[in-house]
Amino acid sequence: MNDQLKKDVTGLSHSFVLRYNKIKYTETEILEGIATNNDNMIRYIYKNFFPGIKSMVHSFHTLFLDAEDVFQEGLTRAIINVRENRFKGTSSFYTYLTSICRNVCLKEIQKSVKTNDVSTSVIAMEDTETPDDELINRMTVLKDKMDEACKQIIDLRFGIQKDKILLPEEGVSLENTRFEEIARQLNIETDNARQRFKRCFEKLKTALSNDYLWRELAN
């Protein structure tokens, strides 16, 4: 267990935990907690909703996915959708989360079985699926393959700071950090920063254009 985790675990007082174990949140409170990146709300969701999701995942006998992985992926998508106002509130958050997790499972089955039979089972709930989900998954794979130096300079150029949590309320705001600032942060020449970004961004574009799945999804 790392130090931060130890601190986090031991930092929870018994009185807090007793209170937390008894609390029942309303739908509005859940959505507000998610929107404001409240860790206690995530704990509440895990504690109350995970058992149901786990049973649902285990009902797919052909799926060799860990229930916790499905829950983590599903909750991530649900949280981003809530923060970007894609969740319309036509169902409870639990139903919404279950639908997303179910779709994650069905997509995995589709991938492994490679038949069209399962596609009819994917829940057609308008706000559970976004066209970006698959693009994001593919980009994540390709990003993970890049070296750390390249990821760092692209992050800096795209305005992503290491310890800053991104909380877009609607859509993704685009800001570019100027090369002078990047050079200052990395303690290098401005031209050097510009060239390094150009080289790394070129690598990314090449990797994407060579990726069959990305091309298919992007078109």
Place this chain on the structure above:
Amino acid sequence: MKKNSINDDLIERYLDNTLPVVERELFDERLKTDPTLSKEFTDRIMLQKSWVKVTMHNQVKQNIGHVITIEKQYRKILTTKWLAAASLVVIIGIGSLFFLQNNQNTKDREFLLSSKGINKDNGEKMIQGRQNEVIKYGSVDSLVKNKPDVNKRYSPADNAVFNASDTILFTWPANDMKGKLIIFDQKGLKVLEKSIQTGLVEYKLLPSRLKPGTYTWTIPTDELKHQFLIKN
């Protein structure tokens, strides 16, 4: 390729807002008329959006993972605490049973040595009889296994050994006595029959009343016969 490279530089300077006004206007014009530049610009924006979304997705996922790990760790600590508490209760329970058992044994011993008709001398003789049992069975463990059933309190127990000079104390549960104590010799002949008043729980047989030899004793309601030996 070179043109692409020039376009890339232009796009980055345009996004940084560092192009001179004239070049910026020209760039805006080209975006409308030059499909290559327009496509490159759109791709650049789309890639940035996707990159930022991926980062955001990973951040959220990492945070969820962190929170879940804390929750699981906390549950583990809680489970350990409960297990420790349950173990403590079990240990205390077992300890209490041992304590109560020992307490019962002590009470039985006190009962045998109590002042209810037994003087200190007789008590010592009883102890001596038990010590003889230890010699016969060779260990304290065997004595424990062969000791009379304290709950029934029949004494002398089977195979108890006495010297001819011993006073022998007979005891039995109060409810069992229905009139008499009978002693038989080795051949089964009745050598002593003693009427006992209802309610008495013991009888002292003075030294030299019986010759050395093997005897059995019984009371009518007790189907068992208890054997004892008197040595010279």
